[in-house]
Amino acid sequence: MGHTHQALLERHRAVMPSWLALYYEQPIEIASGSGRRVRDGEGREYLDFFAGILTTMLGYDDPAVRAALEKQLGTGVLHTSTLYLIRQQVELAERIAERSGIPDARVFFTSSGTEANEAALLLASQYRRSNQVLAMRNSYHGRAFATVGITGNRGWSASSLSPVQTSYLGGAYRYRSPLRHLPDEEYNAAYAQDLREVLATTTSGDVACLVAEPIQGVGGFATPPDGFYGALKSVLDEHGILFVSDEVQTGWGRTGEHFWGYQAHGVVPDALTFAKGLGNGLAIGGVVARAEVMDSLQASSISTFGGNPLATAGAAAVLDQVETLGLQGNAARVGRRLREGLTELAHRHPVVGDVRGKGLMLGVELVEPAEDGAPAPAAATRVLEAARERGLLVGKGGLYGNVLRIAPPLTVTEAEADEALAALADAVETAS
Template identity: 50%
Template sequence: MARWAPLYYEKPLEIVSGRGRRVVDGEGRTYLDFYGGVAVNLLGHDVPEVCEAIEERLRTGVLHTSTFYLARAQVELAERIAERSGVGDPAVYFTCSGTEAVEAALLAATEYRRSNRVIALDRSYHGRTFGALSVTGDRRWQGSGLTPLDVAFADEKEDLGAFVAAAGPESVAALIAEPVQGVAGAVPLAPGRLESARDELDSHGIPLIIDEIQTGWGRTGRYWGYQWHDVHPDILVFAKGVANGLVLSGVVGRRDIMESLPMASLSTFGGNPLSATAAVATLGCLDAWRLTDNARRVGRHLRAQLDRRLASAPCVESVHGRGLLLGISFIRPGTGEPCPETARQVQEECRRGGLLVGLGGTHGNCLRLMPALTLTALEAHEGSAVIEESVHAALRKRPWRPPERAARDGSAAEAG
């Protein structure tokens, strides 16, 4: 495996089975899963309705045909997504990963506007390939910084409308934004942030690309994360939980933009019959079980629990996010500096307590919580208690202290 593909934990964890919001590792230990395969397991693990749909598809013996042939599940899925997207006169294109979907959106927008100039937001994350990385504002992921696009990044303090106006709007191909910046640590865009650019974008015909890869399908407590803002996307990018663990992503955009490509294009595995079948079943459960409402309700409960339990912890800067997309940021007590060491230690302590959480944040100093949307209030209470205990365990170990200082103080570990 490539060295730059990291594994969590000092002793890497193998997950071998799961049901609901719980998974079992290779040693037989059970964990409450607050990471959900990086927000992919939307309904949880071993969901009968999804498993049965997959098994029925398997029995046909045809798992792949390519996009050169009709696939009933793909068409049905496209209709559902188009109807719920909020995009005018929508056209859908299926891909295999969030990154590939972002690339498709950028391709359509730049062809439509005949320009490679894109406006993106500081601290954003849109994927791992050449074009997607070029519109990623989180510097940790940019590598050499080489890019095929001419990108202007707006920081969180800048008025987006004024920024678009100053960027030469006649030549701007698109503005791309996440409603909640997930990799940055589940940081919601400030109220009015997207709205401030709306008039400038509309007056110059600049497409707004909304990246719903982490925020879509009800995770924030609304069906789409952009619905927390008074805007509508021209292009919407989706992925993650749509097929509850199977590989599927895509773009839904205005037909005039999507059909501006002068050449034919296809994604060999995009919207394959197996994944599309799983996605139709997943979205059916999402609606039937009112999981958007559950994400909003249980997310508020979890947030309130964390706010209360962590209020006195000097290493916790804030709890933030929306719905069941939350982050906890850590600082060095007394300095206010971001402390990734504490975040990593708390993650390890959570594992010891039977809870799986992720890491993130612009400085690597955040825990990321993205449990299945079927999470119960009781499980939220259980998980928040483990996080509280883990934070206090990390405080006793004081991971932010320089190693040489800790070595001089031989009683540090015992004294806490």
């Protein structure tokens, strides 16, 4: 068997689903990594500014995480199931509950963000005795049956069948909103009024919850104004509807200004979901909810792999590093530098229609200047390829596939930010 990328691609296509997405015209294998640098299967080095879709939050081969994993491996216990007490799980849950901001919080661990959002939907629908759910247009919450049913992006919604009845709200994707030019407070108030109309026209009133990402991930880091979800929650509260904040991508300080994305909106959710960065590559996710919501299930349940000793030991080390290294502050500082550089890039190149996001979660929307700002997915693909050729890995997404997603590990340095900006500037110049 060959060891080239092409040979591996052929083997991949022979045994993997056709719908399993791959980046690049010539897909690459990430074979090794250290810090923010990775090396592919053919020996080429890259600066990674997508972090395994915002997952390798500390970068690669973090010594503290490695030590925690080696210590747990030394016990010989990698798994017990949740039928037994798991000390590491309890200790991590205590820290997350305290950090969540949710009063009287309970934590349930899963193995992914998809599973976390599925659990949140189960809890909310059981607590409210309703399968009616509100979600945002342009949203993404996972690839399982119920989460596909609340994903407001046709490109990621694989089935029209669903166990929930979903009504979609507007406003999260401000750049293409017809109300985009309103001042923030008026914009938020307009969509709060629209929520009232949605409740009156497309639901029977007894809605379980609104599930929303404070910054939409797959949706191209679409960022509503601060206070947007506060305005919506004021309407939800009138009806007893729960608010679930999907923090799978916005959690753990990535936005810089806050530890959780919901904190920009002046609200405390009834539940939040998490995953990705907490594991720094380990499979872990979960739900934090008020005790009365979490305990509303009337049947027994477990999570075979959720909260296992290895994943929770590693996650505790990740959380230690986030706190000890001041990574939320680093996200704010380096994110500010990146945003300034990207904004300058937008001023020089009309193909860049919008720069948005917070901290180390930045979106660059590419447009057709001659077509009144129409989405330019081909340009985004060209920039993605050109950046890789220049040794930089970034993401791509958005409703129209025309948004570059820039989300390096939270340990990224200012020098690495400057290096990435230079590569992106060259890539945009070439692709334009």
